[in-house]
Amino acid sequence: MNITLRPNNLDAFWMPYTANRSFKASPRLLARAEGVFYYTPEGREVLDGTAGLWCVNAGHGRREIAEAIKAQADVMDFAPTFQMGHPIAFEAAARLAEFTPDGLDRIFFTNSGSESADTALKIALAYHRARGEGQRVRLVGRERGYHGCGFGGMSVGGIVANRRQFGAQLPFVDHLPHTHLPEKNRFARGEPEHGAHLADALEDLVKLHGDTIAAVIVEPVAGSTGVLVPPKGYLRRLRELCTRHGILLIFDEVITGFSRLGAGFAAEHFGVLPDIITMAKGLTNAAVPMGAVAVTREVYETVLEGSPGGIEFFHGYTYSGHPLAAAAAIASIRIHQEEDLAGRVRDLAPYWQEAAHSLRGAPFVTDIRDCGLIAGVELEPVKDRPTERGMRVLQRCFDDGLLVRVTGDIVALSPPLTIERRHVDRIFDTLDRALRKEAA
């Protein structure tokens, strides 16, 4: 079977987070990928401005990863990790523990960012119960946060559209205000100046809820709601408040992890250490689904020692530590280390920032934000028809050979970290052309 053939029937696949009717009326298909490019079924080259979905950080078609997966598939397709183990899962955890920030070196494997978020929330609840603070049942997220689409992640998440269709949410959830202050921080480069005080809203929640808060979960840089970079000092303040009030701090690093900001993790980039980090995407370079939760030894040991014996944490997935995913993770981590992808990002980030901000003054651009190799370009919506301009710009870019992601009317860019300057130029030139056509 030639899998690059264009399918002639699009009916059966109920596509995720997609306007199925309009997509199927006018599909955009990707059939092959290599380096920083996708190719359509007709063979047209499309520069990947989004690393797939913020996940193919080391670039497409990495032979080292494909070969590691193939080799493992030949040795052993699957083995359980409930009451049994297999060497490559332990090896993947050990390699990952070397790559995660110092102090976060106990690893729970999942299959996705959503599962990582729900796992981290459950670890936080189990931790407090184990140390005799079982009254801490409340989970705090943030407006405009995204933590996947499980019930836990959805509930602590702060995206209205993702919640209102479903009614029931987790009880005992509250939210911090988002950190987006366009009137003060518009066109800020990197971390904006204003807004560290927004972390103090946690003090108000503590006054309201007393000692019942178990954890705060935030994305260091909110990706899915349009690249919201934390104001200077904000994450540090949040860390201090969590420590002062006995609350665990969880960083959701599904997007910011794996060298995206110029360090292995955002925790290192911002110099703020959480108690728990969730990750997925870049962990395996997206070649096989895998997520993980890294916790401090203190968290791990507390949960273990709080248990009377037997199973200490009643949680896990059939595919936690799946051999093929473990093989992909080991190969992916090695690429990050050997090619120093974080160093590459640090070198390229000033050029990226300059190129992104060159769009200031282009039609409809109301704000530009950046951090590491991420940029968000916010557009003025069509009056009374939010998202329409964003989707039209996405289509124009795709027709012109560039894949971008839009969230509402914000264009989000997060290319493979192997990108070069000429590709950076092409990304912003193409986007500029799309905006000018939009204005014509």
Ligand SMILES: Cc1ncc(COP(=O)(O)O)c(C=O)c1O
């Ligand atoms: C910060 C964050 N958390 C969680 C998720 C969910 O990951 P997944 O789609 O793998 O479940 C995402 C996905 O984009 C994300 O950006």
